[in-house]
Amino acid sequence: MDTLDLVWIDVGALDAVPRQGARVVKTAKGDLAIFRTLDDAVFAIDDRCPHKGGPLSQGIVHGHAVTCPLHNWVIDLDSGEAAAPDRGCVRRVPARLEDGRILILAS
Amino acid sequence: MNIYAPGRERLIVIGNGMAGMRTVEELLKRNPGRYDITVFGAEPHVNYDRIMLSSVLAGEKALDQIVINAREWYDRNGIALRTNDPIVAIDRAAKTVTAASGLVEPYDRLLLATGSRPLAPSIPGLHLPGVCAFRDIADVETMISASQRHKRAIVIGGGLLGLEAANGLSKRGMRVAVVHLMDTLMERQLDPEAARLLQRELDERGINFFTNGQTDEVLGTDRVEGVRLADGREIPGDLVVMAIGIRPNIDLARSAGLLVNRGVAVGDDMRTSDPCIFAVGECVEHRSKTYGLVAPIWEMAKVCADHLAGGEDTVSDYVGTVLATRLKVTGIDLFSAGDFTGDETTEEIVFRDPARQIYKRLVVREDRLVGVVLYGDARDGAWYFQLMGTAEPLGELRDAIIFGQAFAGGKEADPAALVAALPAEAQICGCNGVCKGAIMAGIAEHKLTTLEGVRAHTKASASCGSCTSQVEQLLVLALGEGYAKPAGVKPLCKCTSLGHDQVRAEILAQALKSIPAVMQALGWANDDGCHVCRPALNFYLLVAWPGVYRDDAQSRFVNERMHANIQKDGTYSVVPRMWGGLTSAKELRAIADVVDKFDIPTVKVTGGQRIDLLGVKREQLPAVWRDLNAAGMVSGHAYGKALRTVKTCVGSEWCRFGTQDSTAMGVALEKMSWGSWHPHKVKLAVSGCPRNCAEATIKDFGVIAVESGWELHAGGNGGIKVRVTDFLCKVETEAEVLEYCAAFLQLYREEARYLERTAPWIERVGIEHVRERVVADAESRQALNRRFLDSQRFFQDDPWAEDAPSAPASGAFRTLATVE
Numbered sequence: 001m002d003t004l005d006l007v008w009i010d011v012g013a014l015d016a017v018p019r020q021g022a023r024v025v026k027t028a029k030g031d032l033a034i035f036r037t038l039d040d041a042v043f044a045i046d047d048r049c050p051h052k053g054g055p056l057s058q059g060i061v062h063g064h065a066v067t068c069p070l071h072n073w074v075i076d077l078d079s080g081e082a083a084a085p086d087r088g089c090v091r092r093v094p095a096r097l098e099d100g101r102i103l104i105l106a107s
Numbered sequence: 108m109n110i111y112a113p114g115r116e117r118l119i120v121i122g123n124g125m126a127g128m129r130t131v132e133e134l135l136k137r138n139p140g141r142y143d144i145t146v147f148g149a150e151p152h153v154n155y156d157r158i159m160l161s162s163v164l165a166g167e168k169a170l171d172q173i174v175i176n177a178r179e180w181y182d183r184n185g186i187a188l189r190t191n192d193p194i195v196a197i198d199r200a201a202k203t204v205t206a207a208s209g210l211v212e213p214y215d216r217l218l219l220a221t222g223s224r225p226l227a228p229s230i231p232g233l234h235l236p237g238v239c240a241f242r243d244i245a246d247v248e249t250m251i252s253a254s255q256r257h258k259r260a261i262v263i264g265g266g267l268l269g270l271e272a273a274n275g276l277s278k279r280g281m282r283v284a285v286v287h288l289m290d291t292l293m294e295r296q297l298d299p300e301a302a303r304l305l306q307r308e309l310d311e312r313g314i315n316f317f318t319n320g321q322t323d324e325v326l327g328t329d330r331v332e333g334v335r336l337a338d339g340r341e342i343p344g345d346l347v348v349m350a351i352g353i354r355p356n357i358d359l360a361r362s363a364g365l366l367v368n369r370g371v372a373v374g375d376d377m378r379t380s381d382p383c384i385f386a387v388g389e390c391v392e393h394r395s396k397t398y399g400l401v402a403p404i405w406e407m408a409k410v411c412a413d414h415l416a417g418g419e420d421t422v423s424d425y426v427g428t429v430l431a432t433r434l435k436v437t438g439i440d441l442f443s444a445g446d447f448t449g450d451e452t453t454e455e456i457v458f459r460d461p462a463r464q465i466y467k468r469l470v471v472r473e474d475r476l477v478g479v480v481l482y483g484d485a486r487d488g489a490w491y492f493q494l495m496g497t498a499e500p501l502g503e504l505r506d507a508i509i510f511g512q513a514f515a516g517g518k519e520a521d522p523a524a525l526v527a528a529l530p531a532e533a534q535i536c537g538c539n540g541v542c543k544g545a546i547m548a549g550i551a552e553h554k555l556t557t558l559e560g561v562r563a564h565t566k567a568s569a570s571c572g573s574c575t576s577q578v579e580q581l582l583v584l585a586l587g588e589g590y591a592k593p594a595g596v597k598p599l600c601k602c603t604s605l606g607h608d609q610v611r612a613e614i615l616a617q618a619l620k621s622i623p624a625v626m627q628a629l630g631w632a633n634d635d636g637c638h639v640c641r642p643a644l645n646f647y648l649l650v651a652w653p654g655v656y657r658d659d660a661q662s663r664f665v666n667e668r669m670h671a672n673i674q675k676d677g678t679y680s681v682v683p684r685m686w687g688g689l690t691s692a693k694e695l696r697a698i699a700d701v702v703d704k705f706d707i708p709t710v711k712v713t714g715g716q717r718i719d720l721l722g723v724k725r726e727q728l729p730a731v732w733r734d735l736n737a738a739g740m741v742s743g744h745a746y747g748k749a750l751r752t753v754k755t756c757v758g759s760e761w762c763r764f765g766t767q768d769s770t771a772m773g774v775a776l777e778k779m780s781w782g783s784w785h786p787h788k789v790k791l792a793v794s795g796c797p798r799n800c801a802e803a804t805i806k807d808f809g810v811i812a813v814e815s816g817w818e819l820h821a822g823g824n825g826g827i828k829v830r831v832t833d834f835l836c837k838v839e840t841e842a843e844v845l846e847y848c849a850a851f852l853q854l855y856r857e858e859a860r861y862l863e864r865t866a867p868w869i870e871r872v873g874i875e876h877v878r879e880r881v882v883a884d885a886e887s888r889q890a891l892n893r894r895f896l897d898s899q900r901f902f903q904d905d906p907w908a909e910d911a912p913s914a915p916a917s918g919a920f921r922t923l924a925t926v927e
């Protein structure tokens with residue numbers, strides 16, 4: 001894809017998401033979880049655990065990872081992969097910060 | 108050989124290891140004067156406990172603690188010990204052995220106990236400094252010194268040995284990767300499900316796994332720098348431990364012309380193909396089997412000693428050993444034995460408790476137990492192993508066997524009672540084959556009072572140590588409270604090596620008042636911890652510093668953050684408080700209105716005497732609460748490690764048997780204690796007479812009214828493992844009930860570990876301790892009561908009201924944005 005075609009969508013202020021926390025963005029493809037880690041990095045992944053669909057946005061955030069609230073799978077926010085020995089992957093959506101606003105890439 | 112000749116026969120032992128010296132010990136017991144004994148050992152040490160190298164590596168034992176026989180023992184028994192001097196040749200015609208030092212010694216009988224060698228794959232790079240095996244003291248010294256200078260270790264092999272190496276290195280502060288050829292760990296001892304639980308637990312302790320990993324090359328120029336796998340993955344590392352298996356050490360026997368296959372071939376009498384030469388231990392092959400654990404070795408040693416001590420007509424046969432395996436990693440409870448894979452002729456009985464990470468699989472063939480795998484709770488290992496050994500038909504036992512001896516035997520589920528109930532012939536120590544009767548006899552005969560004493564005299568728990576708790580229970584059984592036990596510590600989580608109690612003590616000692624402060628002061632491995640430690644620390648801090656510590660919502664499990672129980676579809680359930688189980692038309696009407704207004708799919712009466720609204724969407728929660736609040740209802744904390752319900756019966760107000768107003772008492776207790784946070788959930792109940800309709804004797808704190816006052820009971824549990832309360836004391840007034848209850852709850856809050864309910868806490872500390880602090884010592888009780896009430900000033904508010912729709916915190920319930 002030509003980079004000029006990339007469209008970043010503003011989904012809210014960084015301040016609207018607590019550190020070590022997450023908020024939900026509704027999209028046509030289902031809920032997207034927007035994470036803010038301790039070091040103020042932001043991530044966007046599907047709000048559905050690869051295990052049994054648990055809402056990852058409601059999990060405990062530690063490092064660049066979240067623990068699913070239903071059965072404690074640990075999902076890596078950088079890669080979207082479940083930590084071993086569990087296997088599975090969550091769809092990631094590129095996200096970045098600009099002037100205190102969270103932007104995600106439209107697809 | 109002429110047994111009438113003057114002078115003694117000469118016995119030479121090749122190998123100063125576990126099998127050789129155990130055989131000599133057994134021989135000395137039977138016939139101490141028969142031989143002049145000379146022992147040649149390749150290692151520069153006296154006889155030590157190889158099994159315990161894992162504990163030395165993990166820092167749990169020092170080298171001098173694993174010596175089995177010191178020099179003094181050899182001297183006392185007239186044994187000539189030549190360490191650091193391996194035998195290089197046997198001349199069977201001349202009946203002599205030649206040592207590396209050049210010494211030539213004649214023998215009448217020879218005992219081969221050369222053990223085994225670590226397997227080395229044929230891959231490049233094994234010669235590099237920083238590559239070692241895990242077999243002897245030298246290897247452990249290599250690993251310990253590497254751990255002091257380097258950061259990353261790679262263990263090749265995910266079997267018993269490899270995992271114990273990985274655990275030890277990780278406890279020494281190294282980042283450890285384990286490369287394993289197979290899909291699951293310890294595949295020869297564990298079925299895939301238990302293996303997965305084990306892998307997850309080790310993973311949580313920070314060990315990384317590369318399963319299906321074939322190591323192709325050890326990388327590095329002057330020193331090892333890592334390994335490359337067949338699929339191209341490269342893992343960096345400064346230490347590589349090869350633990351892919353062992354091979355019997357047979358070179359010497361082969362060049363002496365003895366019959367060898369995989370190991371040195373021996374008959375049931377432990378003789379090799381040369382009748383003057385015996386062999387024992389890992390170097391032998393018996394009935395086409397070789398062994399890599401000590402239990403069979405001890406049996407071989409006895410048979411071999413019978414033959415060495417007796418004449419040619421001795422009858423004593425070694426017939427092989429059924430093996431049981433335990434993993435010596437502190438805090439991991441794992442047991443496997445027999446044929447646990449099963450086939451079309453077997454049936455399986457499986458028990459899973461994912462919440463407590465317990466898994467048990469029993470394999471039954473023709474009504475007999477033939478295999479077992481236990482993970483998470485291996486207390487019944489010895490019992491199952493014994494059932495396998497006797498091979499009796501299970502009969503009626505079959506229905507309950509999976510729940511363990513306590514349940515199946517109809518006895519109390521208390522480990523002490525369990526051990527007490529075992530028959531004298533039940534095997535306690537699998538490594539050394541010591542049964543309960545032998546241990547009890549040893550304790551009585553030698554007046555033993557310590558674990559070390561039992562180990563020295565009976566060998567029980569002297570090898571791998573996993574039967575330690577049972578041996579301790581036998582000590583308690585024999586000595587009563589006269590036995591004081593030493594304690595080991597399980598780390599709180601993979602971020603720290605400190606246990607719960609240590610962390611709590613430091614929080615107070617160093618006045619640590621926030622999660623980051625704790626993590627920094629105590630050297631946490633990860634910047635913001637993990638989902639295991641953060642909720643625990645949050646709780647410890649709010650108990651230590653009520654009113655000062657600021658609760659960290661992000662460190663709470665979702666239910667406590669959302670003040671509602673998450674359901675499997677991501678919706679929530681809402682349970683308003685109904686004081687003592689009482690409700691009214693107004694409350695019921697408000698509930699009905701809420702159900703209609705928000706279209707709530709399910710309404711259910713709970714087991715806790717109140718009403719559950721299930722299937723509420725996250726966005727609806729604040730509005731649902733607002734409407735319930737408006738009718739005077741508050742959160743029931745059905746979601747929290749907190750005070751849950753106070754169940755009551757109707758009591759003297761209506762019931763013809765009621766002795767006191769149990770309902771009002773329950774309401775008063777709930778009004779006092781609601782909103783309080785605890786290590787785990789807490790449930791109370793008050794019954795109006797001993798018929799006990801409120802089931803008070805399976806509650807954390809139960810009150811039963813009698814004519815002359817109130818009986819107080821504590822530590823009950825109606826959940827996974829039912830436990831009846833212990834009787835605490837009897838009091839006369841309602842005010843006393845409140846005071847004792849508050850004191851009890853505060854003691855639990857201050858002393859129990861996070862996620863430990865009152866039942867296991869009391870099992871651990873003993874009801875006497877609670878009685879002392881809450882009943883006997885009035886000052887202590889009043890102080891606890893005061894601290895509880897003081898803390899309640901800060902915590903007794905309704906989280907639903909705080910998160911009403913208008914509150915800023917309610918962002919958690921709303922959607923951040925909607926994009927098309």
Ligand code: SRM
Nearest residue numbers: 672680712713714715716717745790824825826827828864
């Ligand atoms: C709703 C209720 C069942 C019902 O429909 O009646 C219930 C529902 C749940 N129980 Fe329970 N328990 C309920 C009464 C009980 C009782 C009976 C009682 O309290 O008298 C017990 C046995 C008594 C006891 O605790 O000793 C009980 C023993 C458990 C256990 C096992 C606890 C244990 O120590 O072994 C769990 C698992 C846990 O806590 O880890 C559990 C866990 C759960 C959870 C929280 C499971 C979960 O994590 O999702 C369920 C939440 C459902 C929800 O979202 O509402 N529930 N649960 C009851 C709520 C009572 C209330 O009003 O708050």
Ligand SMILES: Cc1cc2nc3c(=O)[nH]c(=O)nc-3n(C[C@H](O)[C@H](O)[C@H](O)COP(=O)(O)OP(=O)(O)OC[C@H]3O[C@@H](n4cnc5c(N)ncnc54)[C@H](O)[C@@H]3O)c2cc1C
Nearest residue numbers: 122124125126149157158193194221222388389400401571
């Ligand atoms: C780290 C570790 C943990 C273990 N954990 C367990 C456990 O939990 N449970 C369990 O049941 N088993 C365990 N084992 C296995 C157990 O230690 C062995 O089964 C047992 O030590 C074997 O005894 P052995 O006498 O046959 O061999 P060894 O104890 O190895 O003794 C053989 C000795 O012979 C010496 N030798 C070899 N060749 C010569 C020669 N030519 N001349 C002179 N001396 C020679 C060797 O140097 C060695 O000292 C563990 C092993 C290790 C390494």
Ligand code: SF4
Nearest residue numbers: 756762765795796800
């Ligand atoms: S506990 Fe006793 S008083 Fe209470 S309802 Fe039951 S029978 Fe009646």
Ligand code: FES
Nearest residue numbers: 049052054068071
């Ligand atoms: S749904 Fe996420 S761990 Fe089960």
